[in-house]
Amino acid sequence: MAQIMLLAVSAVWGSTFLIVAHAVRHTPPIVFLALRFSIASLVLFPGAWRARGGWAGRPAGWAGLWLFAAFYLQTRGLLFTGPDRAAFLTALNVLCVPVLELLVYRMPVRKTFWVVGGTALAGLALVLHPRGASLNAGDLMVLGTAVAIAAQIIATARIPAGTSIARFTWVEISVTALLAWAGSATGPAWHLSPGLIGAALYTGVLASALAFWAQTWSQTRLPAFAVALIFITEPLFATLIGATWGHRPLTGWEIVGGMIVVGSLASYEWLRLGRPFGETP
DSSP, rough: OHOOOHHHOOOOOHHHHHHHHHHHTSHHHHHHHHHHHHHHHHHHHHHHHHOOOOOOOOHHHHHHHHHHHHHHHHHTTTTOHHHHHHHHHHTTHHHHHHHHHHHHHOOOOOHHHHHHHHHHHHHHHHOOOOSSSOOOOOHHHHHHHHHHHHHHHHHHHTOTBBBHHHHHHHHHHHHHHHHHHHHHHOOOOOOOOOHHHHHHIIIIIIIIIIIIHHHHHHHTSOOHHHHHHHHHHHHHHHHHHHEEEEEEEOOHHHHHHHHHHHHHHHHHHHHHHHSOOTTOO
């Protein structure tokens, strides 16, 4: 069930690419982020208030800080680099997770992580075919996104015992919203429009409130690397939705790359469930 929920989250996030791209044409991206996460915070608040268990303010606050950093760096990076390159570089978080766990928690990096993560990234490269030989400022920002996402996944994976999932998620989302509003204070003027409101509602309710609650719930049942690996499918879903929306056939390379990504997910689950987790296959 946890894997299915995370795949559903990836599909929802993949569906937001076109929506967000349209919404930020006439609105500063950080303002859109502030609206999106404010709506998510309002949606989650009644459940968080009624829930039982601790708030875990400090760990949830750190998760919110990393979440804001990931969205902000990715939004800024897209001003200087292409969306395909950004999606691929963001997916590098699948390798950042075991590295950060090694550096921060002294957890050994298993060779399974490198093999499965590298294979999935190779498949994603076939789907996205990111072009460009040299790194630019936007690429470096998006690499920061990959690190921030990995840190957020790790922070979410270490929820203290007795913590309410609803309360943890609300604090995380609210911190992200507050940081976004603070960042938008010195920005240009903006105004609400029907398109902006619709996009903020869709991403706020479905792609933020429900999605991050599902991520938090799933991470009480899955290791951090498994979560990062499943999230690689987000740009894959975006490609599938884009092809369907644009009524264009998928290329042979996209189909092969997608099969490699799915095969990597399946092989990791087989290894994880077939052996004690953490044992080197």
